[in-house]
Amino acid sequence: MSTSEEVSLELLLLDGSNYASWSASVLDVFRAMGPHIERIVDVSISPPSDDLAILSKEEVKCLQHNAQATNVLFSALSEDVFDAIIFGDGEPLEDAHIIWTTLKERYDKSKCDEKLLSLEEPLEECSTSPTNEEPQVILPKGLSDHATSTS
Numbered sequence: 001m002s003t004s005e006e007v008s009l010e011l012l013l014l015d016g017s018n019y020a021s022w023s024a025s026v027l028d029v030f031r032a033m034g035p036h037i038e039r040i041v042d043v044s045i046s047p048p049s050d051d052l053a054i055l056s057k058e059e060v061k062c063l064q065h066n067a068q069a070t071n072v073l074f075s076a077l078s079e080d081v082f083d084a085i086i087f088g089d090g091e092p093l094e095d096a097h098i099i100w101t102t103l104k105e106r107y108d109k110s111k112c113d114e115k116l117l118s119l120e121e122p123l124e125e126c127s128t129s130p131t132n133e134e135p136q137v138i139l140p141k142g143l144s145d146h147a148t149s150t151s
Contacts, residue, residue, distance in 0.1 A: 011076040019107035026076050033068065040065045044097035069096035073103075081107075 012018065012025040030038040039045070045062050052060060073096060074082065085102055086093050093099045 013078045014076060014081050015078045016081055016107055029072055036065045037069050040069045040096050041100045044095055066096050073099050
């Protein structure tokens with residue numbers, strides 16, 4: 001009697017607001033599929049031609065890995081994200097690396113972006129009424145100890 005142990009990983013759908021958790025989930029799936037799949041996403045290694053008759057065995061394998069990675073990516077996108085990314089510029093994207101980097105560029109919110117947004121919020125509270133006072137620079141705690149005076 002033989003038993004097969006198959007691990008099923010459920011994909012999280014990218015809806016545009018959950019890139020960080022989505023990308024971690026998809027990378028887990030790629031890693032479970034094997035190192036070649038993750039490499040396809042990290043570095044575009046598409047062969048110069050789609051004509052299978054003139055491709056080497058290695059190039060055919062690259063096409064197969066690209067198709068597997070692309071299938072995972074397509075399966076992990078909400079319908080809105082799929083339409084916006086895959087058909088956004090007219091020509092459908094077929095290269096897993098390009099799809100991955102396009103998704104990252106569009107939906108990855110870095111901590112710097114979040115910090116910038118949090119810095120912009122207090123600026124809205126600033127008064128625009130004119131005053132006769134000299135402008136003051138207020139340094140955060142810890143920085144005032146390191147500030148040097150030029151007067």
